[in-house]
Amino acid sequence: MVSVLVTGSSDGIGRETAATLVGLGHRVVLHARDAARAGQALAAVPKADGVVIGDLTSLSQTRELALAAGPCDVVIHNAGLGGGLQERTLTDDGLELLFQVNVLAPYLLTALMPRPSRLIYLTSGLESQGVADLDDLQHERGEWNGMQAYSDSKLLDVVLAFAVARHWPDVISNAVDPGWIKTKLGGPNATDELPKGADTQVWLATSDEPAATVTGRYFKWREDLPANPAAYDVGLQDGLLDACAEITGVKLT
Template sequence: MKTALVTGGNRGIGLEVCRQLARRGYRVVLGARDVDRGEAAARALAGEGEIVARRVDVTDFASLPGVAAEMEREFGGVDVLVNNAGVLLDEEMPVLELPIETAKATFETNVFGALAACQAFVPGMMRRRWGRVVNVSSGASLLAYMQGYAPSYSMSKTALNAVTRQVAHAARGRNVLVNSVDPGWVRTDMGGSSAPRSVEKGAETIIQLATLDDGGPTGGFFKDGQQIPW
């Protein structure tokens, strides 16, 4: 049985990804900063498959190698990493008034947290010569269309796409496929109730990339099952 870790898995798109991977026969580690909320979310998915909650705070960089070692001992390693944890702190802030501390906090989770998770888990995938990494990005990352929306969030997702390219290159030739996904505007706590997409729709392409066959694409950006320009 393959093991999938989903960061930020206790709600929204992350929770739906946990559900769908469990239904496909993966052992799912539902990662959450608050372990009580993670365990409650895992209980809510009882009957979907094997889902266990673990405390995974991607901004606690020093803890992640220990989490990876624990999962090596317990499960034989993590085969699928979904970097879903993310924050949106500056939706209404113009860039010239954006507090630098807000930008730093955004990058800490959305970029450095994802990078730290890759550094903790991808080397094991490379040793085993099998792995899938999905970085949950956003259409707000697209430089060709970027304007004033949520500046630190948008810039962080552009940087996350660069992490995807870098890690895909580092893992080349080891059957570790690393891609970014734009899930679209989804009805979650972050997306709001007026968003047009359900969490099920938002999770679709994430699941597709997390379950790619050998020889699938790597280093790409995807939406609705199709590769799109950066």
């Protein structure tokens, strides 16, 4: 049995992942952004070990979430926002919303939580279209394009996973594209069912097969695939860590 925190597990892929892990006999801590969604999460996965609450659009709540979650064997960074924003939106922290939720929050949780044995960062196949510009991580320049900003954030999730794998060789850290899954985020035209979208994360979290215990890799449906070439750039990896540390005041050590 392993203990697993699944962020964003009140619905969609996160809830399916949590429910599958519980069904396999593992200890699962759910996460929701507020009390109402926490109740929904526990109602859907009643055998979960508990639920922690924290809104990832808030740096202070993300810090509190890291403390509340405590030590886990595995952390699955599932929570994220899609690319449907019609205009650049700032959080109460004054940060661009997609960057804060999709990139900065998993960075901060990674840096603050006790170091787990395995880390899994959800990305998207659109990471292949992402651009990682360390000088404009929050899209302050040029015309806003929500899907491009989303793609960029998903590339940065892969960069983060690979950076952690390199800096923490004792931790298995990978990125997962779950596919185009039929969820609210996936939209009405999505082609793949929820169990398929959760399967790779469950496998990476629990399996001791050699194929599941590699690190610094990009997976889709249990297949080890090449990621956007930018993700392998060590300078970009360290630049992202430095930028996140500067914004949050928390350095990944």
